[in-house]
Amino acid sequence: MSLRNARVEAAAAAALFTGAVTALAFPDPSWAHAGLIGRRDLPIPDLLFAGAAAVILIISFVALSMGRKEPKLEQDRWQPLTSSFGQAIVGPAANLIAALVGVFLLVLVVWTGFEGTSAPDRNFTPPFVLSTFWLGMVGLSVVFGDVFRAFSPWRAIARAFAGVVAAVAGRRPAAPFSYPERLGRWPAAVGLVAFLWFELVYEGQSGNAATGALPETIATATLVYTAITLAGMGLFGIDKWHRRGEIFGAYYEMFASLSPFEIREGKLGRRPWLSGSTRWGVVPGSLALVVILIGGTSFDGAQEGALADPIGWLNDGWVDLGFEKPLFELTGTIFLGLTIALIALIFSTAIRGIASTSADHSSRELGAKFAHAFIPIGLAYLVAHYFSQFFYLIQAQFTYLLSDPFGDGSNILGTADAGPDYTFPGAAAIWSVMVVALAVGHVAALVIGHDRALKLFSDPRVASRSQYWMLALMVLFTILGVFLLSQSNE
Numbered sequence: 001m002s003l004r005n006a007r008v009e010a011a012a013a014a015a016l017f018t019g020a021v022t023a024l025a026f027p028d029p030s031w032a033h034a035g036l037i038g039r040r041d042l043p044i045p046d047l048l049f050a051g052a053a054a055v056i057l058i059i060s061f062v063a064l065s066m067g068r069k070e071p072k073l074e075q076d077r078w079q080p081l082t083s084s085f086g087q088a089i090v091g092p093a094a095n096l097i098a099a100l101v102g103v104f105l106l107v108l109v110v111w112t113g114f115e116g117t118s119a120p121d122r123n124f125t126p127p128f129v130l131s132t133f134w135l136g137m138v139g140l141s142v143v144f145g146d147v148f149r150a151f152s153p154w155r156a157i158a159r160a161f162a163g164v165v166a167a168v169a170g171r172r173p174a175a176p177f178s179y180p181e182r183l184g185r186w187p188a189a190v191g192l193v194a195f196l197w198f199e200l201v202y203e204g205q206s207g208n209a210a211t212g213a214l215p216e217t218i219a220t221a222t223l224v225y226t227a228i229t230l231a232g233m234g235l236f237g238i239d240k241w242h243r244r245g246e247i248f249g250a251y252y253e254m255f256a257s258l259s260p261f262e263i264r265e266g267k268l269g270r271r272p273w274l275s276g277s278t279r280w281g282v283v284p285g286s287l288a289l290v291v292i293l294i295g296g297t298s299f300d301g302a303q304e305g306a307l308a309d310p311i312g313w314l315n316d317g318w319v320d321l322g323f324e325k326p327l328f329e330l331t332g333t334i335f336l337g338l339t340i341a342l343i344a345l346i347f348s349t350a351i352r353g354i355a356s357t358s359a360d361h362s363s364r365e366l367g368a369k370f371a372h373a374f375i376p377i378g379l380a381y382l383v384a385h386y387f388s389q390f391f392y393l394i395q396a397q398f399t400y401l402l403s404d405p406f407g408d409g410s411n412i413l414g415t416a417d418a419g420p421d422y423t424f425p426g427a428a429a430i431w432s433v434m435v436v437a438l439a440v441g442h443v444a445a446l447v448i449g450h451d452r453a454l455k456l457f458s459d460p461r462v463a464s465r466s467q468y469w470m471l472a473l474m475v476l477f478t479i480l481g482v483f484l485l486s487q488s489n490e
Contacts, residue, residue, distance in 0.1 A: 065464040077271055100156075102156055112405045114215075116405065116407050123405070128397060128401075129222070131389065137252055147256075152246075184286065185285035188247050191247035201333055229241070232245045254375055277375055299340070346476075347374065370449055379437075404416040450464075
């Protein structure tokens with residue numbers, strides 16, 4: 001078979017794959033991802049936005065295939081920063097301050113959750129846990145690196161306890177068990193499913209950070225999670241469990257791998273953007289972690305858009321079967337699982353397509369090798385889904401909620417009467433940020449994937465041919481994201 005024919009067949013297969021998945025996942029164009037819903041009154045037609053995003057990806061792919069014959073991101077180009085300020089911010093004093101802040105916020109979350117008002121929009125706990133912490137730390141990680149390692153209250157508590165034991169016994173306590181490397185990040189991946197279930201499904205919650213969860217429920221869950229995390233650190237080692245088994249430690253480290261900053265042996269250094277991710281996917285369970293993130297984010301919006309009718313049909317079905325009321329939690333669990341499974345199937349199809357271009361690597365191996373290429377997609381979906389919610393809730397968090405965390409009428413900082421400005425920056429600006437995030441995220445994923453292909457396949461032509469499938473995947477998710485983002489709420 002000639003190279004030209006091979007390329008034509010690969011491109012045709014990629015197009016078929018894209019069309020088939022689109023038809024399977026979204027057969028009716030009226031379906032809309034609620035989290036990606038924007039405004040219909042935009043000055044440019046929806047198809048033009050979607051087509052432009054697809055063209056950007058295709059042009060990027062062609063440019064990569066023609067212009068990049070050797071991997072650039074795979075090289076370790078980390079360089080330590082020599083400035084005194086750079087080293088001071090990772091020194092003992094800075095780490096102590098960060099740890100104290102983390103522990104203080106943990107205590108505040110539990111305290112206000114139990115003792116504050118039960119109104120979720122007037123209590124500090126729900127917006128902080130489900131927006132400021134869950135989303136804000138992602139942005140900090142992408143820009144500044146693994147800052148959560150310093151702020152983690154559970155790591156700080158465990159290290160303080162170990163320090164006390166060392167002072168009394170004369171040596172630091174050793175972990176009684178060695179962490180099984182084959183488990184990798186699987187405990188964190190399973191924990192992420194549990195967190196998403198708690199946020200999106202438990203007690204029929206809508207997932208809205210301001211109104212969807214009772215403060216006391218979140219405070220209770222925080223205490224339970226604290227006990228589990230400290231137990232894991234005690235059994236397997238503080239830093240090992242923090243990076244492998246602890247949900248948020250593994251989750252934020254994933255996004256920190258995209259950052260240009262990294263700490264090695266106590267020294268802060270710089271590296272090219274995205275390059276840190278090349279070493280992230282070698283740990284088992286890494287691909288599952290990012291797929292679960294994308295699946296959970298998709299479900300969060302789809303339950304009010306594409307999945308609204310199926311969810312309503314199943315809830316009505318429980319009553320028809322003789323139950324006194326709809327089984328909301330069971331319904332949500334089923335559809336959350338199905339959404340994650342669908343996303344996993346789409347990625348699996350793309351990986352198998354890449355494997356079909358060469359007999360040198362199995363699908364299982366390639367899944368681990370290309371896992372890091374999907375991190376920017378997860379980031380893009382988070383921004384597109386939650387940007388407007390986060391933008392306004394963060395204003396509430398640092399105005400009236402910080403000044404009146406218990407919702408009892410206090411005004412500690414004098415900002416209790418302030419609140420979000422819903423007129424700024426405006427719907428069009430927010431929509432633009434979401435669209436740009438989708439486009440940039442998928443282009444970044446394409447760049448990472450192409451670099452990895454160049455490293456795995458000695459022939460640049462084979463590497464480019466293998467990425468037809470990755471291109472199809474990126475075009476699919478970008479077009480769907482832009483399309484759903486442009487739909488009306490009706």
